[in-house]
Amino acid sequence: MAYMKKKLDIGEIEFDEKEAIYFKFGIPGFEECKRYVLYGAEKFKPLMFIVGVDTENLRLPVMDPFSFMIDYDPKISRQDMEFLGAKGKEDIAVFVVVTIPSTGMKDMYANMLAPILINPDTKLGIQIALEDDRYKLRQNVIQALQESLGKMKEK
């Protein structure tokens, strides 16, 4: 077993190196790091982290976009599907990067224009850029949830 430990500002995490997801192009801003693991813990819910394996102290806070924007519908190109070795959307896990400004949780926003796609079966990942004017670069998470719930009620 190739267990690895990483000391991060959010605590020490341990994982099996075999779980690493390969981002061939890295993640924009972190091109040098190709392998990442997905880390979640009860105390951080609903956040999870994409943690860099080949670098120190790199963790991107991410969320399941469908947990606050129920009708989120990123268009994934055929090329990206093929790249991930996915047959359909159901093979892909989607995450969005969230930022928590110093003003607090209420102002937390998510990047809906650049979802991170992971195929857990092939262990391949990619961050894509959407051209979709329905979505924002900085989407307030709480506001999106309120709007989502409002839309559901109308139906």
Add this chain to the structure above:
Amino acid sequence: MLILSRKKGESLIIGDSVKIKVLAVHGNTVKIGITAPKDFKIYREEIYNVIANENIESTTMPINELGGLLEQMNKLKKQEGKND
């Protein structure tokens, strides 16, 4: 930087697998067609840079306490459910 001139319909070949073709020129906009293997990811540079900046910013924000975010989200969901 290598600088070349191309006319509409002309192409460039990079290495053994990438082809870039000038499809159309309208004023100061050039329409480009790219043929590349599927494991080449192509981004518009300015969009790539915006994403990179957002990613970097997200990693620098301290995560101290989540201020009951999950509870707040669940409460919202429950409230809406009751109103039906």
